[in-house]
Amino acid sequence: MTSDMPARMLRLLSLMQTRREWPGQELADRLEVTLRTVRRDIDRLRELGYPVEGTTGPAGGYRLTSGTDMPPLLLDDEEAVAIAVALRTAASASGVTGIGETALRALAKLEQVLPARLRTQVSALQQATTAPVTYGAQEDGPHADPAMLAVLAAACRDHETVTFDYATRRGTPGFRRVEPHSLVPAAGRWFLVAHDTRANDWRIYRLDRMTGPVPTGQRVPARTLPAPDPAAFVATKIATAPARYRAFATVHAPAAAVLARTQGLPERVIPIDEATCTVDLSGGSLARIAQLVAALDADYTLDAAPEVVGYLRAAAERTLLRTRSVGDSWPEPGHGDVNG
Incomplete structure (x- = not known):
């Protein structure tokens, strides 16, 4: 039975924030108290400013709703680390006026109340994470595991060698031993910038292809990155990486x-003269290439792989059919000439 009233109320609040609606008896069972005690604790939450509504019905229950003021929130360890990552990213790279300063204030408040074990993780993330890199339309890549981010960020901070299993873009698994340098969010994914000890070369590693990073306990002297900053290094690697689909x-x-x-990288947009340029649209996603082509918003000539040409033509035909189905007129697809 949860007899300590402050601890019980924190547990109650945590439960209320995880589900839209709770039957009163289920809350009582979870907290191992009587339904009458739950009612008293709900009243205490209301006095503290939490907008808790009672629900009607055979069982009756409660739900936490939005109110006019912002009450305190309860976060678990992973949620706190994830919010710190998001605030750090917003503070360093947001395009919204004023949001960077606001994010820094929120991050400062969060760090002030974090337990020491999480404050260490957040500090490591701040030191290891650099501004995001963008190129064209963002891909909805998988989110990084907060625990993995924390491990790698600490290794970057402490210059500690890390080992992990890694799958290449062809799906080939392999073992890696690296000296982590920094973490960079780019193109909807997280990348680790590190020096590969076996290849004796600098590499970038996608976290969604990484499994089980383990610190070795071996600390090494910090290496000098062969680029102005980690974001520039990742941008160059992305721009020059072999692409599955060729399109210029x-x-x-x-x-x-x-x-x-296109929010492109300088390496991909090359001027020919004052009014003309070439753009490398190559990549691993046909949909992304199509989005970049649409973003050009100008006449162009496209030299691309047959798969790209076929995808663009099929997309244009689908758009044409949808438009004609509602009685609208539509010009011939494409701004320019397409060559396979």
């Missing part, structure tokens, strides 16, 4: 304008 566009628009429209 000659665009009748200034390079600066195309760069702004």
Whole structure:
């Protein structure tokens, strides 16, 4: 039985935040108290500013709703670390005016109340994480495990060698031993920048392809990254990585304008003259290439692999059919010439 009233109320609040609605008796069973005690604790939460509504019905129950003020929230360890990562990213790279300062204030408040074990993880994440890298439309990649981020961030901070299993883009598994340098969010994914001890070279590793990172306990002197910063290193690696689908566009628009429209990397947008440029649209996703082509918003000539050409034509035909089905007129698909 949860007899300690403050601890019981914290447990009650934690339960209320995990589900939309709770039957009163189920709360009583979870807390190992009487239904009358639950009612008293609910009243105490209301006095503290938590908007708890009673629900009607055969069983009756309670739900935590939105109110006019922001009450305190309860977070588990992983939630706290995840929020710290999000706030750090927002503070360093958001394009929304004023959000960076707000994120830093929120992060400071969060760090102030964190337990020591989590404060250490957040500190390591702050030191190891750099600003996000963007290129064109963002992919909905898998989210990184907060525990994995914490392990790698601590290794980056402490210059501690880490081992893990890693699957290449072809799916081939392999063992890696690296000296971590930093963590970089890029193109909807997280990357570890590290020096591979076996290859004796700098590499980037996608966290969603990584399994079981384990610190070895071996600390090494910090290495100098062969790039201005980790974000630039990841950007260059992404831009020069072998692509599954080849696609190059000659665009009748200034390079600066195309760069702004696609949020591209300088290595991928090359000016020919003041009014024309070439763009490397190659990548591993046909849908992403199509999004980048649409973002060009100018006349172009496309030299691409047959798979890319076929995908773009099929997408244009689907759009044409949908438009005609509602009686609208539609021009012939494409801004420019497409060559396989």
